[in-house]
Amino acid sequence: MAASFSFRAEAALRRRGGRMTRSRRALLDLIESHPRPLGPRELHRELRRRGTPMDLVSVYRNVAALLELGLLHRVLGSPAVRPCAGREPRCHHAVVCTACGSAREFHSRPLERALAGVRRATGFNVREHLLELRGLCAACMSRA
């Protein structure tokens, strides 16, 4: 099992000379435990509700730092962020439920191979790719 998000995040932040405050820990825990990706505004609201408030500006700054470290990924076309699934800040593939907002990252060998084929065909020197599937998760499907 991979180390938890907040553990990896703390380690990465310390490595770059960062420190650990109460509110920062609360933020990491929230991101890790919440079932769906939240944006800065939502994180701010939820932290206040939980009794560990953090200024909105600080939320923005923390989220920016974690994105830069590759520990968070953005939901495409949204301010919401989700913890990066793997250890490596690499796999950006995700499925997102359009009903409840829950997201899951995934890895697919055949998909990687198909993308490699596309790289060759386009003549581009492809450096990265963004991929997100949208639909209904199993829970929301049975609920409907």
Add this chain to the structure above:
Amino acid sequence: MAASFSFRAEAALRRRGGRMTRSRRALLDLIESHPRPLGPRELHRELRRRGTPMDLVSVYRNVAALLELGLLHRVLGSPAVRPCAGREPRCHHAVVCTACGSAREFHSRPLERALAGVRRATGFNVREHLLELRGLCAACMSRA
């Protein structure tokens, strides 16, 4: 060869009861002819430069309408839009050059198949997907 973007756009707009103004035609022509996707702000500036100015608000409204009709696609994580390549407002796959900004949509059978496989594996009822590859186009590569 598929009908040009501005032709299809005009037809679609008329079908929904729309009309054709000078500035709207200039906007469609600009989007069609420009080598890279532009955002509302850039479209507004370029139209003024060309002597067929359109109010920024109107640019936003036109772009919104064309997006809704599926005639434009957004560049992910950017306000820029590009004309949809095919007749069907379906293929959202694109390669984008991170140097010059040029974009091209593409279609790939193997990729489609791989995505279908992922659908099955995730248990999601996938409705749509966003996919964008980023890198250097051939021209920018040889230039470097």
Add this chain to the structure above:
DNA sequence: TGTTAAACGCAACTGTGTTGCATCTTCGCT
């Protein structure tokens, strides 16, 4: 050429995210 509804332009507004700066807190060091 007159009528009607779509487009347009302008001004004011909303909301998101950022910057500057003073204050507070962590953490290594004595």
Add this chain to the structure above:
DNA sequence: AGCGAAGATGCAACACAGTTGCGTTTAACA
């Protein structure tokens, strides 16, 4: 333990994208 430097925070002010309301202009069609 406690001191000091650097990081983190909070607050206020700001910058900027995008939107709304509304009066005016203009395309389309009779």
